[in-house]
Amino acid sequence: MTLALVPLLRTLGVAALAVAWAVGAHVASASGEPSRWGAALAIAPLALALGLALWRLPYRWLAALAAGAALALLAWTWPALTSEVALLYFVQHVGVNLLLAAFFGRTLSGPGESLITKLARQVHGGVLSERQVAYTRWVTKAWTVFFLSLAVVSTALFLLAPVAVWSVFANLLGAPLIGAMFVGEYLWRLRCLPAHERSTFADAVRAWKNHGSDLKK
Numbered sequence: 001m002t003l004a005l006v007p008l009l010r011t012l013g014v015a016a017l018a019v020a021w022a023v024g025a026h027v028a029s030a031s032g033e034p035s036r037w038g039a040a041l042a043i044a045p046l047a048l049a050l051g052l053a054l055w056r057l058p059y060r061w062l063a064a065l066a067a068g069a070a071l072a073l074l075a076w077t078w079p080a081l082t083s084e085v086a087l088l089y090f091v092q093h094v095g096v097n098l099l100l101a102a103f104f105g106r107t108l109s110g111p112g113e114s115l116i117t118k119l120a121r122q123v124h125g126g127v128l129s130e131r132q133v134a135y136t137r138w139v140t141k142a143w144t145v146f147f148l149s150l151a152v153v154s155t156a157l158f159l160l161a162p163v164a165v166w167s168v169f170a171n172l173l174g175a176p177l178i179g180a181m182f183v184g185e186y187l188w189r190l191r192c193l194p195a196h197e198r199s200t201f202a203d204a205v206r207a208w209k210n211h212g213s214d215l216k217k
Helices: 005-031 036-055 060-083 085-108 115-123 130-160 163-172 174-192 201-216
Strands: none
Touching: 005 036, 005 085, 005 163, 005 174, 036 060, 036 085, 060 085, 085 115, 085 130, 085 163, 115 130, 130 163, 130 174, 163 174
């Protein structure tokens, strides 16, 4: 195996895990029955994120105290979590989309630049035309509205439709809808920006990675 295949295999592995998680989440949610494994599957990403955050804490005693408190809270709420699995996935789905909407939308207020504009500056060496600035700000607005719309539709389906219908939308269609949004934005970019002002998908991925590294500092 060559080293060049390692990133590809890693990406395929992550994608396979994401698909398996989504299918498992749908099965657990759509059944409408209490499920210990379904609750554990829903909590797994949150537990991983919390574990990584605690690992970065400079004081081990504080990390251990926070981990103990989290485990105590989980033990206390476990019976309720296993009996309301669909509600657990619903709260998670809506919460994530609202956080993403806030992540994009907060950069649209105030004198600073929008999130996509900042990423575009990284790709283009810090220099953007007025047309690029306007376009990237519009894209930031579009992603904000997109994530807000997912949260609104998810809420409406959860309250008004059978839980299986909501689960298909929330657990199975989430990733394809995001993919469709990327494709639609790229096609619109081809229409709005000349070739020398466009960025490629690889450029966008590198900019996201650099932005994520900056946030961790």
